[in-house]
Amino acid sequence: MNRSFKIYVYPHRRNDPFANVLLPVDFEPGGNYASESYFKKALMKSHFITEDPAKADLFFLPFSISRLRHDPRVGVGGIQDFIRDYILNISRKYPFWNRTGGADHFYAACHSIGRSAMEKSEEVKFNAIQVVCSSSYFLSGYIAHKDVSLPQIWPRQGDPPNLASSKRKKLAFFAGSINSPVRERLLHSWRNDSEIFAHFGRLTTPYADELLGSKFCLHVKGFEVNTARIGDSLYYGCVPVIIANHYDLPFADILNWKSFSVVVATLDIPLLKKILKGISSDQYLMFQKKVLEVRKHFQWHCPPVDYDAFYMVMYELWLRRTSVRVSLPVSKVPNH
Known part of the structure; x- marks a missing residue:
């Protein structure tokens, strides 16, 4: 080429x-x-x-x-x-x-x-x-x-952060407005959960800290299937979870998305915690390793x-x- x-x-x-x-x-x-x-x-x-x-x-x-x-x-x-x-x-x-x-x-x-x-x-x-x-x-x-x-992709200057010291205590994280039935379903299922942090409205903590502190970061369809959240999660070493049906993922002809992300059907939002907790530690480490390999493609x-x-x-x-x-x-x- x-x-x-x-x-x-x-x-x-x-x-x-x-x-x-x-x-x-x-x-x-x-x-x-x-x-x-x-x-x-x-x-x-x-x-x-x-x-x-x-x-x-x-x-x-x-x-x-x-x-x-x-x-x-x-x-x-x-x-x-x-x-x-x-x-x-x-x-x-x-x-x-x-x-x-x-x-x-x-x-x-x-x-x-x-x-x-x-x-x-x-x-x-x-x-x-x-x-x-x-x-x-x-x-x-x-x-x-x-x-x-x-x-x-949200523009960023410089190299991605060093993730060696990041402690990911939250199971999953999402922040955004309620502008679709899919996000309403997420809010209804997980707004009061202690492990899945689904926040709607303005955050009181830095967005980057939440991405660095979560194992999985949720990409949830809003008005459109696309948002900058996939690029955000990869940049901060957080494994993306795609909750958006009918989405032709970026670079799908080149990248094996199954190796660094989790795809959850919108109907399975109530099963989200069960799905994520069903991923073993070894499997998660493989996901995160691939995340660090592919994030250069999203800059x-x-x-x-x-x-x-x-x-x-x-x-x-x-x-x-x-x-x-x-x-x-x-x-x-x-x-x-």
């Missing part, structure tokens, strides 16, 4: 009226949806980029859903129209989209709006590769195996480093590159 994978990015000038949407951000990404910006910044400076579309395996649609959301000219209500017009424009200006109906194209988005943004651009939704955090195959818009699950770096989140996404795209391969003339590319 490193030697031969090539991406062509549709070019845009810095004085383009929507340069803020189409070009990488010039600041350090932040917040829950930073993965979109980190990926785009890393890609645009990487050796995977080619200026010769004839050499490209895939074509990148560089619009930023996150930036479109906050642009007063577009906003949430105007994103679908913007994407529709953008695709119409490149299909008229360049020959690449029409060769495959966009099947060798991809875009990246971490906010759940990214998936619904394609409602007026059905070729994007059904043909293009969607690299999205909101990777539920229960809802329309995400197609498992065609699309890529992007991990939602962003500028510039990227081998095997980090950027390279994992690139490998997921690499696996999909042969699904569509066309060999047609690609001359007369407009200059910018």
Whole structure:
């Protein structure tokens, strides 16, 4: 992959009226949806980029859903129209989209709006590769195996903490708002338990301390299946417990999630303690060992480093590159 994978990015000038949407951000990404910006910044400076579309395996649609959301000219209500017009424009200006109906194209988005943004651009939704955090195959818009699950990762500076001295006295931990029936079920079953700490509302103790002090950390579906909690738990060496049906887990084509996480069906929430206590000490130590091995895959770096989140996404795209391969003339590319 490193030697031969090539991406062509549709070019845009810095004085383009929507340069803020189409070009990488010039600041350090932040917040829950930073993965979109980190990926785009890393890609645009990487050796995977080619200026010769004839050499490209895939074509990148560089619009930023996150930036479109906050642009007063577009906003949430105007994103679908913007994407529709953008695709119409490149299909008229360049020959690449029409060769495959966009099947060798991809875009990246971490906010759940990214998936619904394609409602007026059905070729994007059904043909293009969607690299999205909101990777539920229960809802329309995400197609498992065609699309890529992007991990939602909170930006952090420096190396992960040294976990040698962490004492994990709690069996399991969750903190968050009650914004789904799944979380309501968790609250109903475990809010007063002495071993499973299910907290709703603002914590009175540091979030990092709770992650470091728990054996298992719960990823519980809210409005969407994706949250930054998986990345958080891996960063602090806590074994993630996935309680979210129909979730296409990040990098599932590459990583064996059964080796470092526990998946619990939402209907089995009342059995959660029995399930976790049924894991032997030896089995838990194996889980945690794997957690420490895989957490490097859930970190962003500028510039990227081998095997980090950027390279994992690139490998997921690499696996999909042969699904569509066309060999047609690609001359007369407009200059910018």
